[in-house]
Amino acid sequence: MSHISRKMNFQSLTTMPKNLQATDGTDYIVNPHHIPCPKYDEAYKESLSNPEKFWGDAAKCVDWSKPWKKVLDNTKQPFTKWFVGGELNACYNAVDRHVLAGNGNKIALIHDSPQTSSIQRVTYNELLEKSSLLAGALADLGVRKGDIVVIYMPLIPETIMAILAITRLGAVHSIVFGGYAANELASRINHARPKVIIAASCGLEPGKVIQYTGMVNKAMDIISVEKPRCIVFQRRNIWQSPLLEDQLDWDDVIQRSKPHPCQPVEANEPLYILYTSGTTGQPKGIVRTIGGHLVSVCWTMKTVYGMDKDSVWWVASDMGWVVGHSYICYGPLVYGATSVMYEGKPSRTPDAAQYFRVIDQHSVNALFCVPTALRVIRRADPDLSLGGKYSTKSLKYIFVAGEFCDYESKIWAEKAFKVPILNHWWQTETGHPITALCLGYGHNPSLPKNSTGLPLPGYRIDILREDTTEAEPLKLGRIAIKLPLPPGCASTLYQADEKFEQIYFSTYPGYYNTMDVGYKDEFGCVYVMARDDDIINVAGHRLSTAALEDIVMGHPDVADAAVVGVPDPTKGEVPLCLYVMMLEATKNEEEINEELITRVRNMMGAIASFRIAAAVKALPRTRSGKIVRKSIAELARSKLVKISSSIEDPSVYREIKHVLQKLGYAKLAPDPQ
Numbered sequence: 001m002s003h004i005s006r007k008m009n010f011q012s013l014t015t016m017p018k019n020l021q022a023t024d025g026t027d028y029i030v031n032p033h034h035i036p037c038p039k040y041d042e043a044y045k046e047s048l049s050n051p052e053k054f055w056g057d058a059a060k061c062v063d064w065s066k067p068w069k070k071v072l073d074n075t076k077q078p079f080t081k082w083f084v085g086g087e088l089n090a091c092y093n094a095v096d097r098h099v100l101a102g103n104g105n106k107i108a109l110i111h112d113s114p115q116t117s118s119i120q121r122v123t124y125n126e127l128l129e130k131s132s133l134l135a136g137a138l139a140d141l142g143v144r145k146g147d148i149v150v151i152y153m154p155l156i157p158e159t160i161m162a163i164l165a166i167t168r169l170g171a172v173h174s175i176v177f178g179g180y181a182a183n184e185l186a187s188r189i190n191h192a193r194p195k196v197i198i199a200a201s202c203g204l205e206p207g208k209v210i211q212y213t214g215m216v217n218k219a220m221d222i223i224s225v226e227k228p229r230c231i232v233f234q235r236r237n238i239w240q241s242p243l244l245e246d247q248l249d250w251d252d253v254i255q256r257s258k259p260h261p262c263q264p265v266e267a268n269e270p271l272y273i274l275y276t277s278g279t280t281g282q283p284k285g286i287v288r289t290i291g292g293h294l295v296s297v298c299w300t301m302k303t304v305y306g307m308d309k310d311s312v313w314w315v316a317s318d319m320g321w322v323v324g325h326s327y328i329c330y331g332p333l334v335y336g337a338t339s340v341m342y343e344g345k346p347s348r349t350p351d352a353a354q355y356f357r358v359i360d361q362h363s364v365n366a367l368f369c370v371p372t373a374l375r376v377i378r379r380a381d382p383d384l385s386l387g388g389k390y391s392t393k394s395l396k397y398i399f400v401a402g403e404f405c406d407y408e409s410k411i412w413a414e415k416a417f418k419v420p421i422l423n424h425w426w427q428t429e430t431g432h433p434i435t436a437l438c439l440g441y442g443h444n445p446s447l448p449k450n451s452t453g454l455p456l457p458g459y460r461i462d463i464l465r466e467d468t469t470e471a472e473p474l475k476l477g478r479i480a481i482k483l484p485l486p487p488g489c490a491s492t493l494y495q496a497d498e499k500f501e502q503i504y505f506s507t508y509p510g511y512y513n514t515m516d517v518g519y520k521d522e523f524g525c526v527y528v529m530a531r532d533d534d535i536i537n538v539a540g541h542r543l544s545t546a547a548l549e550d551i552v553m554g555h556p557d558v559a560d561a562a563v564v565g566v567p568d569p570t571k572g573e574v575p576l577c578l579y580v581m582m583l584e585a586t587k588n589e590e591e592i593n594e595e596l597i598t599r600v601r602n603m604m605g606a607i608a609s610f611r612i613a614a615a616v617k618a619l620p621r622t623r624s625g626k627i628v629r630k631s632i633a634e635l636a637r638s639k640l641v642k643i644s645s646s647i648e649d650p651s652v653y654r655e656i657k658h659v660l661q662k663l664g665y666a667k668l669a670p671d672p673q
Contacts, residue, residue: 034523035454040441043303047457047486054457055082055487059291061298062334063097064088065264068291072484078505078512079492080484083267083291090167090271090290091131092262093298094333098124108333109157110312110362113343114354115204116238119361122157127164127333129259134165134250136257141229143195145170145263148273150194150228151319152185152212154178154203155343158233158250159319160329162198167271167290170263174273174285177320177646178203178210179623182218184645188275189223191283192494197230198250201241206348213241267291273494274322276428285494288325288431296432296488297331304424304432304456305366305399306439307337312362312394314340316355316369321624322428323402327368331432340364346373352380356387359417363394367417370625371405372560374398374413374421379559379582384416395419397445401426401433403626404530404546406553406561407449420445425452425528427514429490429504434459434481434514435526450550451525458486461526463519468508473522476529476544480511517544534629536565536573538609545629548575548610551603557585557592562619564633566612566665576636576663577613578656589615614659622646631672632656636665641672 047054052071059071068086098106104125111120143149149166151173153159159175166173174192176185178200189197203210213232220227233250234240243249265271271290275283301307313332317323332339342358346369355377358364381387398413398421410421422445424436436453437443447453455461460482463471471477483505489512493500507513517535518528529535529544536543545563552561560580565573577596581589593613600610620628623646631641635657643650653672660666 035437035443035447035525037438037441037443040438040443040454040457043438043441043457044455048460051458051484051486055295058299059083059086059295059487062088062093062294065092068267074484077483077510078485078501079497081268082289082487083295086267086291087264088267088291088294089170089262089264090294090330090334091135091164092168093294094164094167094330095124095128095131096262098336099128103336104128106336107338109160109339109341111155111157111341111343112358112362113204114349115206115344118237120157127161130158130161130254131164131168132259132261133254133257134161135168135260137231137253138165138169138171138196139260140253140257141196141231143169143171145265146269147171148192148194149173150189150192150197151175151199152178152197152216153200153233153319154210154212155318155324155328155341156200156233156235157341158200160333160341162233163319163329168260168262170265170269172270172272174275175319175325176275177318177623178212179205179320179648180215180645182215182222185215186219186222187283188285189219189228190225191275191285192273193225194228197228198233199230200233201235202239204238204343206345209239211239211241213243213247217244265290268491270491272325274325274428282496284496284499286322286428286490287492287494288488289491292487292489292491293326293431294330294334296486297326298334300432300456301331301335301337303438303440304436305368306397306445307332307335307366309336311365312338312340314342314358314362314364314367316342316346316367316373317624322431323368323624326431346376347380351386352377353386353390356390356392356417359392359395360390365394366397366399367395368399368401370402371400371409372403372621372625374400375406375409375560378409378412378416379580382412382582382584387416392417392419397422397439399424399436401452402624404528404549405450406550408553423447423450423452425516425526427516429512430485431488431490432456435461435528448521448525450527450546451521452528453526454524455526456486461520462511464508464511471519474519476517476519478508479514479516479518479526479528480508481514483510483512485512534564536563536575538565538568538571538573538575538607541607543575543604543608545575547604548577548600548608551600552577552579552596552613555592555596555599557582557587558596559583560619562627562629562632564629564636566633566636568609571609574609574612576665577610578616578619578632578659579613580618581615612663614663616652616655616659618649618652618655620650620652620656621648623648632660635669635672636660638666638668640670643672 066087068083073081109122463477
């Protein structure tokens with residue numbers, strides 16, 4: 001790996017992260033990394049110059065019941081079609097073909113639930129049997145090709161079985177995260193108009209049981225569309241729900257049904273609808289088509305993540321989010337690997353050693369999680385007195401995505417788990433990574449600091465200024481992707497084609513607007529710094545919250561941090577930092593505040609105007625691990641904050657409001673609701 005160094009004017013780099021090593025008060029040294037990889041270079045070039053050839057070859061990783069007539073139809077942007085005329089079935093590719101190949105006794109799913117002290121292993125044979133019987137039961141209820149079925153279930157194997165049963169019929173699934181309340185569930189039912197709902201009796205949170213059927217029953221009283229039929233999977237070892245007259249027991253319908261064959265579906269027909277988290281008003285449902293999605297997630301299992309068919313793959317997420325769809329269910333199962341489903345928290349079920357235990361007990365080869373999980377473990381078990389009891393020798397990599405990964409947590413985790421921590425970047429809309437290292441092409445598993453990697457084949461990434469011209473290397477701008485997007489990206493929004501065009505493609509004609517801000521170095525490595533509304537404008541200088549948070553997280557007594565912009569009469573905006581102290585912090589809050597101010601001044605400069613910091617017990621995070629900075633900024637401005645149902649612990653806002661008021665903000669703020 002080669003390095004170059006060159007001096008640049010400080011003012012042009014005020015938005016850059018801390019891979020810029022300070023040499024004096026005004027200049028920084030930049031050390032971009034070149035990542036040579038001939039196989040990647042060749043594949044990336046072909047994916048842009050000859051996408052039909054590239055993706056036609058990639059699509060051989062799945063089985064087609066009917067060959068496509070045309071690989072790419074780009075005549076109506078942004079509604080690109082891939083593998084036009086080709087037909088396939090998602091359940092067949094995820095299950096049947098592996099059984100037919102003689103791998104039916106292979107473990108498909110490992111469900112590990114420390115909350116119930118249980119471990120369940122499900123073979124591909126069992127998946128085939130139960131998904132085909134459930135498909136038969138759905139068919140008996142009138143579900144046909146193209147119909148929509150809503151799934152409202154926790155992270156259990158039966159959720160995967162429900163997905164596969166629906167796709168076996170050529171129907172469309174829409175998973176609603178089990179933590180959503182009745183109003184959120186009802187809004188999605190009203191919009192999707194499902195023929196059937198498949199629910200579980202309950203889900204689990206640390207120390208409590210969430211009764212799902214209670215929320216389903218309330219949603220049924222709210223909805224304005226025809227009431228769908230409901231199948232309930234009873235978690236009898238936890239809580240069994242009394243069934244209403246129009247509700248059916250999962251076990252009963254399976255016992256009465258017959259196995260149903262797979263229904264081929266045209267490649268550009270919908271596979272699923274995923275409503276974005278915290279949807280209010282008219283829901284925004286991402287539509288994913290079957291052909292492109294199966295090809296992209298199966299292809300990335302090898303090329304991006306470096307897995308083989310004997311790998312044990314663990315994604316620490318939930319089925320209610322896009323990561324669960326792509327890489328708990330479809331990616332590993334279509335590829336033919338083993339997928340771990342962990343029903344628990346990083347540090348509370350029962351302790352901070354659980355990630356280490358799961359890796360050791362199930363011989364996990366790769367873990368995919370949010371950086372928050374690593375920070376939580378670090379705060380609870382910094383010296384590995386708990387986690388150090390377990391072996392991580394089976395582990396090859398940890399992949400992180402979903403939010404900015406600070407350098408200190410990354411370095412700690414690499415020492416703790418003894419593997420590379422590889423950052424990569426993607427979105428709900430894309431369904432698979434946009435940037436990463438392609439380990440299957442021979443990339444060395446090492447990234448420049450704070451980079452999310454190189455563009456995957458199929459993605460031409462440009463950094464655009466507000467006037468739509470392309471920014472120079474190392475200059476901050478909007479990250480945009482040149483059309484056409486590769487297979488697997490969202491095809492539209494459900495029943496909202498015009499809205500799809502307006503939201504994602506109107507700002508930069510000919511591009512998909514990621515709404516993220518970042519930059520590229522001279523060698524094409526991408527650095528994703530923040531959502532566009534997480535950029536702070538301090539006296540005309542645009543500062544990234546991620547860059548500031550990375551500096552703050554470098555303090556040994558800081559476990560987590562969020563930086564937002566707050567009003568300032570002179571500079572317009574200045575940064576305000578709320579942080580969580582390490583459990584064994586060696587200094588008090590006042591000392592840490594002073595040191596943070598000094599760190600930012602030394603590492604970014606006085607231009608950041610960083611002088612406001614305070615400790616809190618916790619930060620508002622979604623259930624997928626992202627900090628909701630916008631809500632903190634609005635609270636500081638005394639605006640009414642509507643707490644999204646995706647927030648894991650809404651109670652944190654009470655303390656945050658109190659702390660903001662002590663700092664002179666949120667003086668007239670109503671209580672968040």
